[in-house]
Amino acid sequence: MPQLTQEDHFASAAQRHFRDADYLQTDGRLPAADHLYGFAAECATKSLLLRFTDVSVDSKPGETKPSSKPWAEDPDHPGDPDQLIEFGHVNELIREVALLARGRSGAPLHAALDGDLRVFRRWRVSHRYLDGGYAQADVVARRRTAAENILVLHQNAQLDGRLP
Numbered sequence: 232m233p234q235l236t237q238e239d240h241f242a243s244a245a246q247r248h249f250r251d252a253d254y255l256q257t258d259g260r261l262p263a264a265d266h267l268y269g270f271a272a273e274c275a276t277k278s279l280l281l282r283f284t285d286v287s288v289d290s291k292p293g294e295t296k297p298s299s300k301p302w303a304e305d306p307d308h309p310g311d312p313d314q315l316i317e318f319g320h321v322n323e324l325i326r327e328v329a330l331l332a333r334g335r336s337g338a339p340l341h342a343a344l345d346g347d348l349r350v351f352r353r354w355r356v357s358h359r360y361l362d363g364g365y366a367q368a369d370v371v372a373r374r375r376t377a378a379e380n381i382l383v384l385h386q387n388a389q390l391d392g393r394l395p
Contacts, residue, residue: 241275241277242278245273249271251267255267265354265370268371268375271378271381277324279385283393291315300318304316306333320356322353324348346377
């Protein structure tokens with residue numbers, strides 16, 4: 232059996248989270264569905280970042296163990312290990328992918344993702360601790376569409392070996 236890469240793990244997690252979110256949305260469990268649509272979009276985006284840009288999960292400069300988050304050099308501060316871009320949750324990816332776009336490897340991905348990622352700007356991982364009243368059906372539906380668009384972009388990029 233071939234060794235799975237972190238890109239593969241992110242891709243599988245994206246599909247799993249999306250399917251689970253659809254199940255929960257159909258059952259009317261909007262807060263949990265909303266959360267998982269965010270994670271699906273995040274995982275697919277991270278897989279794309281690892282496949283098509285200079286983003287890495289290798290150890291950061293000066294460290295010995297692999298990074299727990301994907302990271303890249305900040306194009307505005309190349310070679311400065313104190314100015315790395317770390318790619319976090321989906322709502323943070325909006326800013327982080329835009330920063331990466333300043334470098335030559337991130338611009339096509341930023342152009343392809345920007346509109347769909349913006350749908351998650353008010354999504355927060357901390358919402359998992361709330362009562363769920365924030366989850367409105369129209370917002371969850373928009374986030375589902377955005378997550379689906381990102382997953383389709385990911386699948387097409389895997390098939391074509393390139394971004395649109």
